[in-house]
Amino acid sequence: MLQGYFPPLSPSGKSGLVSAPPWHYAGDALGIRFRADPDAAAATLPPGLAVDPDSPGGATALFMDWQFSSEDQTYLDPVSQYREFLLLVDATWQGTPVSWCPYIYVDNDASLARGWVQGFPKKMGTIHQTRSFPVATPAAPPLGPGGTFAAAASTHGVRIAEGRVTLAAPVADPAALVGRPLVNRRYFPRLAAGRHQEPAVDELVRADLHDLQVVNAWAGSAEFSLPDAPGNETSALAPISVDAGFKATITYSVQDLTTLVDLTTDLSTDRTTEPS
């Protein structure tokens, strides 16, 4: 009897690329709030999500330095450290403000797989961000007023995002930085003849982040760009304006998720985008 949560299933279950939840995350975030072309942002939304009338084109870029742990202290595995870049677009689900992730890049295969299981459309990339250290040094910015942090993301040798944040003041309500519920689309295609456009799995889900903590949160001014990159449509969301940036440490756990709608059977949405 084969064991495991994700392929390869194996005799002991230890070979799987991903073990079953709970999945625990801690990471340093460099975030940038910006406004994309509202039509371009709307064009990324899946069936069931609508443009947020209070924030058309509103979006967040996140560069993350993550550490992951599944079972007891698996953060001791050297595969646990990885980096990520993602875009989140403001949207609504049945009138409720939510975030939608159209594009996300990561440098770790287990994270790629956990992403797909959760409905994050991950591709591989390389991501870096400036770090701070608990000591004054010309090698790092202070985590405080005037500290400037940069980040960049590339995929397959092409730069896709660059950001820079200069801290000004602590964030009064850190949890609000990641306050919107996250709606993802779990999607797994068929390969059977004639059914390539009939996915085996296609559902909108709500990510349930447990024990979410946001600490050491500072905000300030920001710069951000999304250069053209073949095979990626990130640049369609290039900022019209950049509102602000922040730096914070984030931790949460994932146990499961909630299906909002099964798009393989739901006729009301018809796999087309709901009018905004």
Next chain:
Amino acid sequence: MLQGYFPPLSPSGKSGLVSAPPWHYAGDALGIRFRADPDAAAATLPPGLAVDPDSPGGATALFMDWQFSSEDQTYLDPVSQYREFLLLVDATWQGTPVSWCPYIYVDNDASLARGWVQGFPKKMGTIHQTRSFPVATPAAPPLGPGGTFAAAASTHGVRIAEGRVTLAAPVADPAALVGRPLVNRRYFPRLAAGRHQEPAVDELVRADLHDLQVVNAWAGSAEFSLPDAPGNETSALAPISVDAGFKATITYSVQDLTTLVDLTTDLSTDRTTEPS
């Protein structure tokens, strides 16, 4: 309306990690036929597959230098070159000899995704093999008698396989090198609470390789090892004996596949291994 075959679906459909078939492959293979412990090999089989009574423990290791192309000339994309290592175990499906792939590693995210869609349980790895060149040089072995080729695979910084083949003679029937039909297991888990062991997709499928050609095939003696590697059970299939090695160039196309059994609903197999 979002377009695409694999996430991220996008306005133009050009962002997807993988485009829809046809998928065309050409690659240099270094292969090794060996015999694993029959019980260890049997323990990797999914429900529905049985030990091949004519080849208990029979297995093939393949190191591949691939080039991929989807639509017209996408081999011009620098992402098209990648490398792979896989193990194939001899088995039977309803009495017919087939190959089963318990473990496979690749250095390219698009190949990872195409693998999962086809039911290959891919993880990321780094793979290298010796090349030959169409000129006599001390920098490369000849593709002919006495030419020695080596290959190695690692995953996350740990060596998982090493092989070496010394060519002796051309292969009389090259197509027989990859003659068994390939049976894979398409598997995509659920994340909903209480259903982590009820996959959304779990089916045995037969890979349909079109226009398969095997050329420049040479066979000879071989060495092969599968060292211990934490988080991987490849070493359970470490060779008891090594039969022979080969080098060949392989090309084929994938358009679709054939589902043999849906393991999420088929009660007869009950998701346990069929007795051999």
Next chain:
Amino acid sequence: MLQGYFPPLSPSGKSGLVSAPPWHYAGDALGIRFRADPDAAAATLPPGLAVDPDSPGGATALFMDWQFSSEDQTYLDPVSQYREFLLLVDATWQGTPVSWCPYIYVDNDASLARGWVQGFPKKMGTIHQTRSFPVATPAAPPLGPGGTFAAAASTHGVRIAEGRVTLAAPVADPAALVGRPLVNRRYFPRLAAGRHQEPAVDELVRADLHDLQVVNAWAGSAEFSLPDAPGNETSALAPISVDAGFKATITYSVQDLTTLVDLTTDLSTDRTTEPS
């Protein structure tokens, strides 16, 4: 007594990043002849080299898929396969036409070290080129008329070069593709206080390529670009015009080199560029 040719020197001498020559190379080349801005090309020349009056701005881009071997059959080491991108500028040394390499990128640390020892100013990069296979397949171009090959190079996540060649006809004189002697600058700086601009090693050398063979050489039309990339001045050599492209397999050996002038002591050149 420590052994070895390059650090780390070690008790057995097997730890060194690079072993002593001879060094044997075989590789697939995708090459593009182009013309850069003559002033920009001249600005890359070291003291002692002058603009070639018969080819001002003349340059060659080379994308290489290499295999290396030092002693007996070290091509069996998986570290032996690597990829490279370089630019060569037409110049003269004491009136003799030569090639000068202002910029070169490689994906392998041993090659980086061998490069520096020879005077190639290597940095790390990622490089890919389309391959051909000895069989007709939609996954690869033919090595013949109409076959189109692409190549790309990046460094630290930023694209620095893209090329494309469509083959038309065999090359009548393949050796002429790499016919100019190569002049490099061996350079190793000091770190002692006040002497940062007084290199410990600074000499012009002539690379001596033994047993040079160029086979399977085809020429045709080409496209080439050198996009802007921060921290790299490759784009200053962006093509004004592209003459032609070629594909070939190259093999040669390196045993040593010849010093043309020691720039740390030669007063006549005075470390300034010779007038052209």
Next chain:
Amino acid sequence: MLQGYFPPLSPSGKSGLVSAPPWHYAGDALGIRFRADPDAAAATLPPGLAVDPDSPGGATALFMDWQFSSEDQTYLDPVSQYREFLLLVDATWQGTPVSWCPYIYVDNDASLARGWVQGFPKKMGTIHQTRSFPVATPAAPPLGPGGTFAAAASTHGVRIAEGRVTLAAPVADPAALVGRPLVNRRYFPRLAAGRHQEPAVDELVRADLHDLQVVNAWAGSAEFSLPDAPGNETSALAPISVDAGFKATITYSVQDLTTLVDLTTDLSTDRTTEPS
């Protein structure tokens, strides 16, 4: 006139793999004090260094998560974050206790070059260590009693080191963790015929670390191993016993260094190891 400190020298000087000092470093260290076979440790010493009679076989392993900055705020460059693993052996120089680095691995080409300029015999590797975060989370250990941190290093797909430290108590004198002066060997070979064993540069130097600060230092129990790895002699220093581990944040600057002896001319040392 070409500009720069390290190749490629270029018209603007911005292409060089490394810019001139000052070089500023800040990093998280996971360190392990252990005892190697005294003869094996002695065998790694260069001419001029002797076994420390008070610490025969005494050694330190360091896994580092670094951030580098050269000029004003170059920590904003995404190339500034990198990781390193090194071994330091206790030795004496003219009776003074010093540290000697026989082997060191890093994942960044600029760091490789700065290393060679300083006399660190760097090769490329992949290195990871567990991180702590300023918040209680199952995804990370606390930086305090009972917190367990792991680290691993590999080179070219083969694991070379694994360590684990469980913190017990703050370190009373953090600066003592890196208290010994560091002696390196700057070495750059010749390639001229017949002179491969007559390096162009071969000198013992003392690294001068300015503004060294060691903060957040905790010590505890440790495990450490140096597995066999072909082409590397690290395993010859495998621990006979492991004394203790520590975790700390380190920052310092490098401006220059001091030459202790020029081994290309110094006849007294004769390039053989001084008797201990």
